Amino acid sequence: MGIVALEASLATIGPAAFNSRLWLSLLVVPPTCALASVSTTTRRTREELALFAYGGSSWQILLRYFFRGAIIALIAFSPIILQGFLATTLIFELVVPVIVLFFAGGLFYSLPSLRRIRSSSFVENYKS
Amino acid sequence: MISVIETRSVIVEYPSIRGVLRLYDQGVSLKVDQGDFLAVLGGSGWGKSTLVNVVLGLEKPIHGSVSFRDHDVTRESFVKRCGLVKTAAVFQRPTALPQMTVSQNLHLALSLAGVPRKERDERIKEALAFFGLDKIERSYPDGLSAGQRRRIDLARALAVKPELLVIDEPTGDLDGSATNLLIPLLRGLNRNQGTTIFMTTALPRQASQAKHQVHLRPPSYLTPENRMIGD
Numbered sequence: 001m002g003i004v005a006l007e008a009s010l011a012t013i014g015p016a017a018f019n020s021r022l023w024l025s026l027l028v029v030p031p032t033c034a035l036a037s038v039s040t041t042t043r044r045t046r047e048e049l050a051l052f053a054y055g056g057s058s059w060q061i062l063l064r065y066f067f068r069g070a071i072i073a074l075i076a077f078s079p080i081i082l083q084g085f086l087a088t089t090l091i092f093e094l095v096v097p098v099i100v101l102f103f104a105g106g107l108f109y110s111l112p113s114l115r116r117i118r119s120s121s122f123v124e125n126y127k128s
Numbered sequence: 129m130i131s132v133i134e135t136r137s138v139i140v141e142y143p144s145i146r147g148v149l150r151l152y153d154q155g156v157s158l159k160v161d162q163g164d165f166l167a168v169l170g171g172s173g174w175g176k177s178t179l180v181n182v183v184l185g186l187e188k189p190i191h192g193s194v195s196f197r198d199h200d201v202t203r204e205s206f207v208k209r210c211g212l213v214k215t216a217a218v219f220q221r222p223t224a225l226p227q228m229t230v231s232q233n234l235h236l237a238l239s240l241a242g243v244p245r246k247e248r249d250e251r252i253k254e255a256l257a258f259f260g261l262d263k264i265e266r267s268y269p270d271g272l273s274a275g276q277r278r279r280i281d282l283a284r285a286l287a288v289k290p291e292l293l294v295i296d297e298p299t300g301d302l303d304g305s306a307t308n309l310l311i312p313l314l315r316g317l318n319r320n321q322g323t324t325i326f327m328t329t330a331l332p333r334q335a336s337q338a339k340h341q342v343h344l345r346p347p348s349y350l351t352p353e354n355r356m357i358g359d
Contacts, residue, residue, distance in 0.1 A: 053281075054223075126186070126296070
């Protein structure tokens with residue numbers, strides 16, 4: 001609710017110009033992605049356990065979540081990105097925030113997974 | 129002869145309410161040679177699954193070392209160990225990915241194991257047929273019984289054609305007929321394909337089917353008093 005409220009506030013009080021709006025909106029990406037990842041911990045843990053058992057490495061698992069988070073963030077912001085694309089004359093002004101969005105989404109979506117994998121209780125899940 | 133797995137004086141400790149739980153008080157030292165079939169026998173809570181995790185690099189011992197083909201891998205990950213010995217693991221708890229079908233799970237495992245794409249379909253077909261899973265290959269694991277999910281894990285492990293198969297209590301969720309089939313299957317795999325097998329079990333009858341056995345001892349609890357005496 002806090003994230004939605006923050007985003008709504010930004011949409012209301014933020015300047016209408018593309019650049020500032022997108023930069024301000026980027027602030028909601030880290031907590032939203034982290035919460036999205038944490039809220040599905042049970043499912044993600046099963047996925048991580050399976051991937052390890054199948055011979056996957058920590059890096060492969062983290063990359064999987066990184067790209068998932070990055071894509072989620074890009075899709076969520078696609079209307080604003082599209083609006084910016086139509087409004088901007090300099091493509092560079094659009095590319096930089098989109099790259100930041102991509103990395104922020106990926107990083108904050110994969111961080112909870114990294115924490116789970118590294119915890120000492122993780123492998124206890126393999127035992128009955 | 130260079131052993132596939134060698135553990136030397138491995139000890140694991142966990143904090144617990146009664147003090148520090150120490151598994152393998154005297155340390156576990158064992159050797160598994162190429163083509164061997166070793167059964168680790170022990171009661172519930174004696175550290176069988178922990179030993180599997182230690183062998184696979186998922187848990188680190190507080191004392192002792194683990195070697196794969198004479199390389200000290202005590203601090204190395206499962207993936208690094210797989211690089212030295214092609215290993216497949218079947219854990220006590222079924223691990224199939226819930227959002228993928230049985231067949232897709234096996235595809236993913238084979239792709240992570242680096243099996244060429246053109247070989248995968250054939251291997252999956254063989255493994256599914258062998259474990260009687262061919263009729264449910266398009267089902268999702270969550271809709272299946274515990275025994276069926278255990279068989280998915282076994283099919284996944286064997287489809288990889290590993291050099292070393294590590295199995296934690298293989299017949300845990302299987303019914304009587306599947307249990308009776310599994311141990312001869314493992315023996316056949318060991319004898320005919322030369323697969324090295326490291327298995328844990330709580331059943332002496334099952335352990336007796338293996339070429340060699342290691343018996344674990346019950347764990348001990350270290351309190352501040354007896355730890356000082358021990359030290």
